[in-house]
Amino acid sequence: MLQIQGINVHYGRRQRLFDVTLPVLEDGDILGLLGPNAAGKSTLMKALSGTHAYQGNILYKGKAQGQYGPSAWAKDVAYMPQSPPQESALLPFELLWSAARALKLALTDAELRALIESLLNRLGLAEVALAPMHSLSGGKRQLVGLALALIRNPRLLLLDEPTSALDLHWRMVVLDWVRERIDHQGGIAIAALHDLDLAARYCNKLALLDRGRLVAAGPTEAVLTADVLARVFNVDVHVEKGILGHPLVQVLRPQLAPKSSLTALTSPSCSIK
Amino acid sequence: MTLALQYRRLVLRRTVLFAALVLALIVSLLLDLAAGPANLDLAHIIAGLWQPESMELRYRIILFDVRLPDALIALAVGAALGLAGIETQTVLNNPLASPFTLGVSSFAALGASIAIVFAPSFPWLDDTFLLPLCALSFALASGLVVLFFSQAMGGSRENVVLFGIALFFLGEALTAAMQYIGSAEAVQDIVFWNIGNLTKAGWPEVAIVTTCFLVILPFSLRHVWVLTLLRAGEAHAGSLGLNLNRVRFWVILRVSILAAFAVCFVGVIGFVGLIGPHVARLLLGEDHRLLVPGSALCAALILSLASVLSKTLLPGVIIPVGILTALIGVPLFILLIINQKRTH
Ligand SMILES: Nc1ncnc2c1ncn2[C@@H]1O[C@H](COP(=O)(O)OP(=O)(O)OP(=O)(O)O)[C@@H](O)[C@H]1O
Ligand SMILES: [Mg+2]
Numbered sequence: 268m269l270q271i272q273g274i275n276v277h278y279g280r281r282q283r284l285f286d287v288t289l290p291v292l293e294d295g296d297i298l299g300l301l302g303p304n305a306a307g308k309s310t311l312m313k314a315l316s317g318t319h320a321y322q323g324n325i326l327y328k329g330k331a332q333g334q335y336g337p338s339a340w341a342k343d344v345a346y347m348p349q350s351p352p353q354e355s356a357l358l359p360f361e362l363l364w365s366a367a368r369a370l371k372l373a374l375t376d377a378e379l380r381a382l383i384e385s386l387l388n389r390l391g392l393a394e395v396a397l398a399p400m401h402s403l404s405g406g407k408r409q410l411v412g413l414a415l416a417l418i419r420n421p422r423l424l425l426l427d428e429p430t431s432a433l434d435l436h437w438r439m440v441v442l443d444w445v446r447e448r449i450d451h452q453g454g455i456a457i458a459a460l461h462d463l464d465l466a467a468r469y470c471n472k473l474a475l476l477d478r479g480r481l482v483a484a485g486p487t488e489a490v491l492t493a494d495v496l497a498r499v500f501n502v503d504v505h506v507e508k509g510i511l512g513h514p515l516v517q518v519l520r521p522q523l524a525p526k527s528s529l530t531a532l533t534s535p536s537c538s539i540k
Numbered sequence: 541m542t543l544a545l546q547y548r549r550l551v552l553r554r555t556v557l558f559a560a561l562v563l564a565l566i567v568s569l570l571l572d573l574a575a576g577p578a579n580l581d582l583a584h585i586i587a588g589l590w591q592p593e594s595m596e597l598r599y600r601i602i603l604f605d606v607r608l609p610d611a612l613i614a615l616a617v618g619a620a621l622g623l624a625g626i627e628t629q630t631v632l633n634n635p636l637a638s639p640f641t642l643g644v645s646s647f648a649a650l651g652a653s654i655a656i657v658f659a660p661s662f663p664w665l666d667d668t669f670l671l672p673l674c675a676l677s678f679a680l681a682s683g684l685v686v687l688f689f690s691q692a693m694g695g696s697r698e699n700v701v702l703f704g705i706a707l708f709f710l711g712e713a714l715t716a717a718m719q720y721i722g723s724a725e726a727v728q729d730i731v732f733w734n735i736g737n738l739t740k741a742g743w744p745e746v747a748i749v750t751t752c753f754l755v756i757l758p759f760s761l762r763h764v765w766v767l768t769l770l771r772a773g774e775a776h777a778g779s780l781g782l783n784l785n786r787v788r789f790w791v792i793l794r795v796s797i798l799a800a801f802a803v804c805f806v807g808v809i810g811f812v813g814l815i816g817p818h819v820a821r822l823l824l825g826e827d828h829r830l831l832v833p834g835s836a837l838c839a840a841l842i843l844s845l846a847s848v849l850s851k852t853l854l855p856g857v858i859i860p861v862g863i864l865t866a867l868i869g870v871p872l873f874i875l876l877i878i879n880q881k882r883t884h
Binding site: 316317318337338339340341342345346347348350352353355356357358360361362365366368369370380383384387393396397399400412415416 | 542543544546547550633764765766768769771772773775776778779780781782783821825826827828
């Protein structure tokens with residue numbers, strides 16, 4: 268169980284997250300974090316990952332995040348930052364190897380080799396495993412970032428736009444895999460996403476941020492409504508039930524009129540737990 | 541071919557390259573011993589190293605009291621600068637960084653110039669001892685100032701670079717001031733010290749620099765995983781629960797010590813700490829298990845070769861090695877940059 272309550276985050280003196288409380292997340296949940304650019308999605312992810320200071324409560328299995336200590340937290344929690352690993356002459360294989368060793372995973376060399384190999388195969392990275400990072404395409408580099416996050420067999424996945432650079436096939440494969448892991452091995456995932464179709468498809472809960480504040484949160488169908496989306500994203504949308512059973516959002520046009528004043532949307536079906 | 545097998549081949553290839561570098565280092569050391577004014581050829585040198593008693597006394601003195609310490613200090617200083625260089629570049633994520641980015645070199649020069657200018661006023665002080673001590677303490681002090689100020693301001697790598705550059709210019713300005721008040725003779729000594737020169741070293745200096753390198757190397761090796769991870773960027777390295785500020789603290793402390801000891805006896809030898817890591821990265825890849833020792837190895841090799849050249853380029857003249865490292869370093873550096881652009 269993961270509780271995220273009243274999170275405030277500052278960069279220097281500027282506050283960028285204001286009292287953000289997310290629905291309580293249970294084993295098996297995938298929460299989609301939505302919101303316009305600069306809403307604070309990545310900032311919230313950094314706070315959750317323990318790489319940025321915050322005020323508020325993050326309780327995981329009833330224990331505060333601070334009580335875990337950075338290395339214990341990192342062993343259980345996979346955080347994939349928004350920007351992919353930087354370009355360098357490092358090889359994906361070496362990167363994963365060093366990560367496992369830095370995390371002090373209890374694996375023999377042979378076991379680790381097998382683990383890395385299966386991870387790379389699964390993410391379609393086998394051919395580029397020994398190619399320098401600077402020679403990889405943007406999407407492949409993003410997949411390496413995902414492999415790095417998943418090397419530790421985490422219980423909690425924090426994925427910051429994990430599929431933003433991926434093609435149609437791979438974004439499905441990646442999120443299918445996340446869903447499958449969560450369904451079979453348990454655990455919780457939080458993914459920041461811009462693609463509403465993916466959010467509707469893979470997330471059972473959604474939270475919408477705008478300018479550092481939580482605007483709406485709850486089950487996917489309750490949050491993905493024309494009204495909410497129109498207000499937060501400044502677009503005219505049409506929402507219908509898609510052939511796969513989840514909401515299908517069709518964007519009609521961006522709104523030209525200035526944004527309506529920001530008020531938290533509180534309909535009974537769309538509230539914060 | 542499986543991935544594991546391919547990787548093993550890659551590692552094998554790199555290990556062979558590493559071994560080749562070690563071999564090249566030995567050859568360069570021998571060449572360095574054979575180069576110089578006295579008539580001592582390579583066969584003579586090898587025989588003398590093998591059986592010192594077989595050598596004529598006069599040659600034995602040249603070999604063991606002059607050539608060997610000079611050749612070995614080149615290796616020790618090169619290795620120290622190479623090790624410091626790779627750690628600085630990785631931890632500051634900046635291919636242009638070198639151990640001297642922390643202002644260490646300009647403060648060493650300041651310490652040396654203070655010693656040179658004021659030593660005549662204290663005739664009872666032994667200035668062969670005073671000069672390196674001043675250079676060392678000023679260099680260490682500048683490294684520590686950068687370290688503590690940047691940590692106090694949050695420890696980011698930008699802060700380290702900014703403080704380092706600020707101190708670099710401060711050291712330059714104060715050294716210029718010392719030259720202004722110093723006698724003509726003192727100014728000449730300061731300039732000469734600043735160029736970097738291997739020929740004044742003796743066995744104690746060799747022992748001190750070597751010890752410094754050997755003591756620090758294991759600590760560097762303990763950080764190889766983190767250093768490798770840093771090549772993926774700080775966000776990703778940080779996502780693994782590593783305390784990067786603490787890593788930076790230790791790295792900068794190590795670099796300050798290494799650079800200070802490296803320059804205090806032989807003066808500021810530029811470019812070795814910058815080029816060594818680049819050459820090593822090109823040959824050995826980014827896995828810091830091999831790259832950290834490899835960078836020390838490459839820098840030692842470069843400085844040793846420069847030392848050979850300094851004695852053989854102009855017959856009868858020993859060019860200060862600092863001039864040569866810069867002359868070789870600049871084109872090499874440009875070549876590396878061009879090569880990097882091409883592969884990117
Ligand atoms: N390192 C930083 N220093 C200062 N301000 C920052 C920093 N990172 C983010 N911000 C600010 O915090 C706010 C939230 O940024 P954040 O990156 O969390 O947005 P986001 O929702 O992830 O946006 P995007 O969809 O573009 O990724 C923005 O106003 C941004 O300018
Ligand atoms: Mg973001």
